[in-house]
Amino acid sequence: METLAGVLYAVAGGTVYKISGGTATSVGTVLDDEQTQVAASSTELAIVAGGKYYICDGTATTEYSTGAVTSPKGVAFMDGYFLVIGTSGGRDDALTVSGLDDGTTFGALDFAFAENAPDALVAIIEDHNEIWLFGSKTTEIWYNSGAAAFPFQRNAGALIERGATAGTAAKEDNAVFWIGEDLRAYRSSGTSPQVISTREVEEVLSEAALGRAFIADDRGHKFFVVRLTGRPALAYDLTTGLWCEFSTGLGEAEFDGACSVRNGGTFYVGTVSGHVATMDPDTYQDLGGYLEAEAISVPLVEADFITISRLHLNIAAGDVNSQGQVMLQVSKDGRTWGLERWRPMGALGEFFRRVVWHGLGASRRFQFRIRITDAVQRDIYGVKYN
Numbered sequence: 001m002e003t004l005a006g007v008l009y010a011v012a013g014g015t016v017y018k019i020s021g022g023t024a025t026s027v028g029t030v031l032d033d034e035q036t037q038v039a040a041s042s043t044e045l046a047i048v049a050g051g052k053y054y055i056c057d058g059t060a061t062t063e064y065s066t067g068a069v070t071s072p073k074g075v076a077f078m079d080g081y082f083l084v085i086g087t088s089g090g091r092d093d094a095l096t097v098s099g100l101d102d103g104t105t106f107g108a109l110d111f112a113f114a115e116n117a118p119d120a121l122v123a124i125i126e127d128h129n130e131i132w133l134f135g136s137k138t139t140e141i142w143y144n145s146g147a148a149a150f151p152f153q154r155n156a157g158a159l160i161e162r163g164a165t166a167g168t169a170a171k172e173d174n175a176v177f178w179i180g181e182d183l184r185a186y187r188s189s190g191t192s193p194q195v196i197s198t199r200e201v202e203e204v205l206s207e208a209a210l211g212r213a214f215i216a217d218d219r220g221h222k223f224f225v226v227r228l229t230g231r232p233a234l235a236y237d238l239t240t241g242l243w244c245e246f247s248t249g250l251g252e253a254e255f256d257g258a259c260s261v262r263n264g265g266t267f268y269v270g271t272v273s274g275h276v277a278t279m280d281p282d283t284y285q286d287l288g289g290y291l292e293a294e295a296i297s298v299p300l301v302e303a304d305f306i307t308i309s310r311l312h313l314n315i316a317a318g319d320v321n322s323q324g325q326v327m328l329q330v331s332k333d334g335r336t337w338g339l340e341r342w343r344p345m346g347a348l349g350e351f352f353r354r355v356v357w358h359g360l361g362a363s364r365r366f367q368f369r370i371r372i373t374d375a376v377q378r379d380i381y382g383v384k385y386n
Contacts, residue, residue, distance in 0.1 A: 001261040001270045002038040004045045004058055008263045011036050011047060012274045016054075016061045019276060028061020030054050035167050035212070039077040039126075044103040046082045048072045053084060055103045067106030069096045073166075074124040076131060079144045081151065083131055085121040088113075092120030095133065095142075097152065112150055114140045116159055122166040127176050127188075130155070134164035136181055141191055158191040168213040170224060173238045177224040179210060185226070185236060196236055201243050204234060214260045216246075217267040219281040230254055250290050250373065284375040293372045295380065299334060300366040308360040308385050313370065316379035317346030317353045324374030326355055332363040345376060360385075 001010045008019040014032035017024040030036070031050025039046045045056040051071045054063050066072050071087040082103040088094035093114045099105040114121055119135035126132075131142040131152060139160035145153040168179035176188040177196075183205040185197035197205065211227030216235065223235040225246060232247035233255035248256040256271040269277050275287055285291050300306075315326065324345045329337040346353030360366070372378045 001259050001268060001276070002040045002045060003261060003263045004040050004056075005042065006264070007058070008261070008268060008276070009038070009040075009045055009056065010270055010276055011038060011049065012270065014049075016045075016047065016056055018058065024276070027059055028054070028056060030061065030063075037074045037124075039075045039082060041077050041080070041082070041101070041103065043101075044082075046075045046077065046084075046098075046103050048075045048084065051086075062104075064104050065106065067096050067108050068111035069094050069106075073121065076124045076126040078126045078129065078131060079151075081144075083124060083126075083152070085114075085124045085133065093118075093135065095121070095124075095152070097150070110150060112152070114154070116140055116154065119163060123164050123169040123178070125169045125171055125176060127171045128174070132169070132176055134169055134178065137163040139163060139193075155191075160191060160193055162186065162193045165210055168210060168226060170213050170215050172215040172222050172224070177213070177236070179205065179213065179226060185224070185234075187224075196241070198243060201234055204228070204231075212258055214258070214269075216257065216260055216269060216279065217262075218279045225255070225257065227255060227258060233257070247292070248286055248289075250292050256287070284377065290373050291375070293378045295370045297368040297383070302364055305362045305364055306366070307362040308366060309358065311357045311360060311368065311385045312383065313355040313357075313380065314382040314384075315345060315353055315355060316381065317377050324372060324376035324378075326378075327371045328357050329369040329371075330360055331367040331369070332361070332365055334365065334367060337369060345372075345374075345378075 010017045014029050015026050016028045018027045030047050033049040036049040047054040053066045053072045054061050066084045068088045069084050069086040072084045073086045076083050080100045082098040084096050096111040114133045117138040119137040121135055123134040133140045141155045141158040142152045144151050163181040165179045170177050178186055180186050184195050186193040187196045209229035213226045216223040216225050222238040226234045232245035235244050235246045246255040247253045256273055257269045258272050259270040261268055325342045326345050328341045331337050343355045
């Protein structure tokens with residue numbers, strides 16, 4: 001998804017849609033590609049899909065040649081130029097630029113190679129007026145030098161000895177985020193990569209099939225979201241530095257979100273199922289279905305047996321007519337969970353409800369899981385046990 005002249009555009013199932021006033025109108029077709037890339041100038045929308053390059057002017061979408069790059073992989077926009085990476089002359093590290101303020105023309109000699117290392121380019125992103133060229137093993141940062149022959153040059157002092165996994169680069173909060181070729185998550189600090197993944201997250205990344213990565217914005221918290229095939233997405237909270245999971249529906253399901261964009265004051269998420277949605281903080285359903293919330297505590301481990309007679313949960317509720325329920329499960333071995341213990345949450349007007357469970361037993365190890373599936377407010381303010 002991208003915006004052009006304040007209007008939202010989305011590519012879904014090979015169709016380019018213009019979305020205005022809640023109505024989606026087709027303005028052309030492209031090849032259907034899960035890794036479709038979109039960039040925008042003030043007058044044109046550039047789309048790379050299935051090894052082809054397209055320009056949408058807001059009313060129609062047309063395929064164009066990209067000069068020396070014969071198989072485009074990605075596109076970005078900077079300083080009046082569309083920059084396209086892909087294959088040229090049998091090499092997979094080529095970069096070409098469009099004409100100035102004209103995304104439909106590419107000079108046959110307007111190309112260069114990211115040749116600091118012999119690795120293929122897998123992603124391109126613009127950040128802080130610099131172009132990040134992600135290879136499979138290294139990352140180069142280029143800038144607009146204004147040279148007449150080719151306007152962009154590599155910053156020789158900004159080589160990053162870390163590559164990327166295709167489709168996982170995103171930017172937010174004055175930083176670039178990506179999944180490296182070593183299957184660790186990184187955040188840029190200037191031109192240096194900082195690892196943000198935990199060992200547990202890295203184990204999931206090494207086991208799963210990675211999809212696209214994008215930014216989500218939910219109630220003032222921004223997330224770097226990495227889609228995984230057949231399982232919940234991994235989401236890194238830029239505010240807290242903590243990881244969580246996003247899923248659609250009930251259980252350990254795959255997350256439907258696939259891309260995002262801001263338009264004005266609204267943040268939109270595009271889904272695999274073809275929807276364009278907002279992340280509304282006052283809506284407790286997911287596209288009309290269940291919006292499950294689950295929290296798992298860190299383990300409580302002691303050398304001797306401890307007894308927990310009560311657990312108190314302070315939770316915000318009371319904003320909707322229906323009274324929801326909250327479930328607690330206890331694990332004493334870190335592998336299996338006990339019986340589901342459901343308790344009522346606050347009814348309408350009970351805005352700060354204490355929910356209590358009694359008789360949780362004795363063990364050297366306790367871990368708690370809380371789950372809410374009803375379409376009700378579910379802000380947890382604190383947990384206490386004794």
